[in-house]
Amino acid sequence: MARQSLQLELAERPTGPIIPGKTFRQTRIDAPTEADLKDGQVLIECLYVSLDPAMRGWLDDRRSYLPPVAIGEVMRAAAVARVLASRSKKAAPGDIVTSLMGIREVAIVGEDKIETAAELGVKLAKAGENGPRVTDLLGVFGLTGMTAYFGMMKIGEPKAGDTVVVSAAAGATGSVAAQIAKIAGARVIGTAGSDEKCRWLKEELGLDVALNYKDPEFKAKFKEATPKFIDVFFDNVGGEQLDMALGRANTFSRFVMCGGISQYNATTKSGPTANFMNVVTQRIKMQGFIVFDFAKQYPVAREQIGRWLAEGKLQRKETIIKGGIAGSEDALNHLFQGKNIGKLLVEVKNPEEAPRL
Amino acid sequence: MARQSLQLELAERPTGPIIPGKTFRQTRIDAPTEADLKDGQVLIECLYVSLDPAMRGWLDDRRSYLPPVAIGEVMRAAAVARVLASRSKKAAPGDIVTSLMGIREVAIVGEDKIETAAELGVKLAKAGENGPRVTDLLGVFGLTGMTAYFGMMKIGEPKAGDTVVVSAAAGATGSVAAQIAKIAGARVIGTAGSDEKCRWLKEELGLDVALNYKDPEFKAKFKEATPKFIDVFFDNVGGEQLDMALGRANTFSRFVMCGGISQYNATTKSGPTANFMNVVTQRIKMQGFIVFDFAKQYPVAREQIGRWLAEGKLQRKETIIKGGIAGSEDALNHLFQGKNIGKLLVEVKNPEEAPRL
Numbered sequence: 001m002a003r004q005s006l007q008l009e010l011a012e013r014p015t016g017p018i019i020p021g022k023t024f025r026q027t028r029i030d031a032p033t034e035a036d037l038k039d040g041q042v043l044i045e046c047l048y049v050s051l052d053p054a055m056r057g058w059l060d061d062r063r064s065y066l067p068p069v070a071i072g073e074v075m076r077a078a079a080v081a082r083v084l085a086s087r088s089k090k091a092a093p094g095d096i097v098t099s100l101m102g103i104r105e106v107a108i109v110g111e112d113k114i115e116t117a118a119e120l121g122v123k124l125a126k127a128g129e130n131g132p133r134v135t136d137l138l139g140v141f142g143l144t145g146m147t148a149y150f151g152m153m154k155i156g157e158p159k160a161g162d163t164v165v166v167s168a169a170a171g172a173t174g175s176v177a178a179q180i181a182k183i184a185g186a187r188v189i190g191t192a193g194s195d196e197k198c199r200w201l202k203e204e205l206g207l208d209v210a211l212n213y214k215d216p217e218f219k220a221k222f223k224e225a226t227p228k229f230i231d232v233f234f235d236n237v238g239g240e241q242l243d244m245a246l247g248r249a250n251t252f253s254r255f256v257m258c259g260g261i262s263q264y265n266a267t268t269k270s271g272p273t274a275n276f277m278n279v280v281t282q283r284i285k286m287q288g289f290i291v292f293d294f295a296k297q298y299p300v301a302r303e304q305i306g307r308w309l310a311e312g313k314l315q316r317k318e319t320i321i322k323g324g325i326a327g328s329e330d331a332l333n334h335l336f337q338g339k340n341i342g343k344l345l346v347e348v349k350n351p352e353e354a355p356r357l
Numbered sequence: 358m359a360r361q362s363l364q365l366e367l368a369e370r371p372t373g374p375i376i377p378g379k380t381f382r383q384t385r386i387d388a389p390t391e392a393d394l395k396d397g398q399v400l401i402e403c404l405y406v407s408l409d410p411a412m413r414g415w416l417d418d419r420r421s422y423l424p425p426v427a428i429g430e431v432m433r434a435a436a437v438a439r440v441l442a443s444r445s446k447k448a449a450p451g452d453i454v455t456s457l458m459g460i461r462e463v464a465i466v467g468e469d470k471i472e473t474a475a476e477l478g479v480k481l482a483k484a485g486e487n488g489p490r491v492t493d494l495l496g497v498f499g500l501t502g503m504t505a506y507f508g509m510m511k512i513g514e515p516k517a518g519d520t521v522v523v524s525a526a527a528g529a530t531g532s533v534a535a536q537i538a539k540i541a542g543a544r545v546i547g548t549a550g551s552d553e554k555c556r557w558l559k560e561e562l563g564l565d566v567a568l569n570y571k572d573p574e575f576k577a578k579f580k581e582a583t584p585k586f587i588d589v590f591f592d593n594v595g596g597e598q599l600d601m602a603l604g605r606a607n608t609f610s611r612f613v614m615c616g617g618i619s620q621y622n623a624t625t626k627s628g629p630t631a632n633f634m635n636v637v638t639q640r641i642k643m644q645g646f647i648v649f650d651f652a653k654q655y656p657v658a659r660e661q662i663g664r665w666l667a668e669g670k671l672q673r674k675e676t677i678i679k680g681g682i683a684g685s686e687d688a689l690n691h692l693f694q695g696k697n698i699g700k701l702l703v704e705v706k707n708p709e710e711a712p713r714l
Contacts, residue, residue, distance in 0.1 A: 057634075057638070063635075063638075063639075064638040065608075065638050065639075065640075238633070238634070243628075251422075257636045257637045257641075258637065259637060260633075260634050260637065263633075263634060268631075269630060269631045269632075269633065269634065270630050270633075271600075271628045271629045271630050271633030271634075272628045272629075272633070273625075273626060273627050273628050274625075274626045275626075276595070276617075276620075276626065276627075276628030276629070277414075277595070277617055277620060277626065278420075278645075279614045279643060279644075279645040280614045280615065280616060280617065280645040280646070280647070281414070281420075281421040281422050281645070281647070282420075282422075282645065283422075283644075283645045283646050283647055283650065284614075284644070284645050285642065285643075285644045285645075286636060286642075286643040286644070287636075287640075287641070287642045287643070287644075288635075288636040288637040288638070288639065288640045288641050288642075289637070289640050290637070290638070290640055293640065
C-alpha cells in the first residue's frame with residue numbers, strides 16, 4: 001500500500017476561535033513519491049510543525065501581508081522537515097530543511113521554498129552545550145526568533161537603562177524579545193498568563209519583573225513596575241494591555257507593534273481606548289512590522305542569536321505536542337488558551353529526539 | 358480710573374464640553390502698568406487670541422506635554438499683542454509680538470516669553486500681495502502653521518504621487534498640512550464637516566477630493582477616494598475617521614498623529630477599533646508629535662511658508678470672532694461645533710484692521 005499523508009485543510013472560516021472538527025478537515029491522501037518529482041523539486045517529510053498566533057490571522061478573509069488560506073487549501077505553517085528525495089542541487093536526501101510546507105506529513109516543494117540549515121547560517125561548530133537543535137530552526141532561528149530580533153533591534157532600539165515592557169513575554173517571540181532587551185542593558189518587565197510562566201521569566205530568563213495579567217492587582221502592579229515610565233513596549237497582545245502601556249508610555253517611546261493575540265479570536269475587534277491620545281501627547285512612535293520585510297537580514301540575526309546561545313545569554317523553552325498532524329488542530333488553540341511556554345511545536349516525526357544538528 | 362483688564366480664569370475642570378459661564382470665570386482686574394515692570398519685562402496688550410482644539414486638552418488634569426492649567430489660573434492661549442511699555446532691549450513700545458500670554462487684555466511678561474516679528478523670521482520685504490498679516494503670526498507662522506509643517510514634512514514625508522488624507526482639513530492646521538502635501542505633488546483628500554468647507558478645500562485650496570464626514574455616504578466615498586490606499590494620513594480627528602483610514606492604509610504608510618478633536622470632549626475616550634491590527638499587517642508607522650519639539654527649526658519653516666505665501670502656493674482663511682475676551686469663552690466651543698473655517702481667532706483690539714506687518 002502506498003504511503004499515506006495526513007493533512008489539515010481549511011474547511012470553513014472561523015468567526016471566533018478555531019473549532020476543532022469544524023474549522024479544519026483532516027484528510028488522508030496518498031503521499032507524493034519520488035516518481036512525482038520534477039526538476040528543482042524536493043520530496044520532504046515533516047518532523048515538527050510550528051504553531052504561531054499569526055496563523056489565526058491567515059484564516060480571515062481580509063487584506064493582509066499574505067493572502068488568506070483558501071477554503072479547501074492545506075493550512076499554511078512553517079515546519080522543519082527531512083528530505084526524502086531530491087531533484088535539486090540545494091538539498092540531498094537526509095538533509096534537514098525548513099519550509100512553509102503547511103500542516104501535512106509529506107509534500108513536494110520547489111527548491112525556492114526550502115532553506116537548509118547551512119543557508120540559515122546556523123553555526124554548528126561554535127554551538128557548544130547550548131547549541132542549536134532541529135527545533136530551533138523554527139524557534140530562535142525561525143520566524144519567531146527573527147520577529148523578536150528585528151522588532152526589538154530595529155524598532156524598539158532599547159538602550160541601557162531603558163524600561164522595556166514585553167507583553168506575552170513567555171511566548172516564542174516575547175521570550176526572545178525580552179532577553180534581547182536584557183542583553184541591551186534595559187530593565188525588562190514581562191507580562192504572562194500564569195505564575196509558572198512568570199517564574200520562568202524571572203528565574204530562568206532573568207527579567208526584572210514578571211507580571212501575571214490574570215492577577216487582580218495586575219493594573220496596580222503594572223503601574224508600580226514602571227515608575228520611570230516605558231521607553232519600549234513590545235506588543236504581542238493588544239487591547240487592554242496595550243492601553244495600559246500607552247498610559248505608562250514615556251515621551252518619545254517606541255511601541256513595537258508585533259501582534260495582538262487578545263484580538264485574533266474576537267468577533268468585535270478593539271484597539272487601545274482611554275490612553276490612545278498619549279500617542280500624541282507623549283510623542284510615541286507606534287510601528288508595525290512583519291518579519292518577512294527583514295528576510296535579507298536574517299543571516300546577520302541568526303549569527304548573533306547563535307553567539308548569544310553559545311554564550312548562554314539566550315535561553316529558550318519549547319512546548320512540544322506529540323499528537324502529530326492529527327493533534328495539530330487542537331494544539332493551535334493552546335496558543336489562545338495560554339497553554340504553551342515558549343515555542344509551541346507539534347511533533348510529527350521525531351528524528352531521534354530532536355538531535356543537535 | 359485705572360485701566361481695567363478682563364481675563365478668563367479656569368473655574369472648574371470640564372468633564373465633557375466647556376460650559377460657558379461654568380468652566381471659566383471672567384474677572385476684571387486693574388491692569389498692570391508701566392510702573393509694575395521689572396527689568397527684562399514688557400507690558401503688552403492683546404490684539405488677537407488664538408483658539409485651538411489643543412486648548413481643551415490643557416484643561417484635563419492628566420500627564421501631558423504641558424502641565425494642566427490650574428484652577429483659578431488665567432486660561433493659557435497664544436496671542437498676538439502690542440508692546441505698551443518695555444524694560445527689555447528685545448522689544449520697544451509699539452512692537453508687535455506673540456506670546457503665550459493667556460486669555461486676557463493686558464499682561465506683564467518676561468522677555469523670554471515673547472517673540473517679535475523679526476525673531477519669527479517673517480520676511481517682510483518679499484511679502485508682496487500675499488504678504489503676512491498680523492494674524493498670520495498666530496496662523497501660518499504660528500503654532501498651527503508650524504504643526505502642519507513639521508507633522509507633514511518630518512513624519513508624513515509625502516512623495517509625488519502619494520495619496521495623502523488630512524482629517525479636519527478645513528481647520529487651521531489641516532488646511533496648511535493639506536496644501537503642503539499638494540505642493541509635494543501628492544493626491545490629497547481632505548475631510549471636513551460641511552459642504553461649504555469642502556468647497557473651500559476643493560475650489561480654493563485645490564485639494565483633489567474633499568469629503569463631508571456628515572454625508573451619509575461618507576464611508577463609501579472615503580473608500581472610493583482611496584483606490585490606491587493611503588500613504589500618509591494626517592490625523593486631527595481620531596476615533597472613527599482614524600479607524601477608517603487604518604482600514605485603507607497602504608503598506609508602510611505614515612500616520613501623522615497630530616490630534617483627535619473627536620475625543621477631546623468625550624467622557625469615554627475611544628481609539629481606533631476594527632482596523633487597528635492593520636498597524637501590524639500593513640506595517641504602519643503611527644507617530645505622535647508636539648510642535649514644541651521642533652522649536653529650534655521654526656525659522657526654517659517660517660521662511661519656507663513665507664515663500665509659499667508670496668508665490669501664491671499657500672492660501673489661508675481666518676474666522677475672526679469680534680467679541681473680545683468676553684466672547685472667547687463661547688468662541689472656544691466653535692472649534693468643537695465645527696463653526697470655524699481655517700484659523701479661529703478672537704479679536705481683542707483691532708490694530709487698524711489687522712494691517713500687513
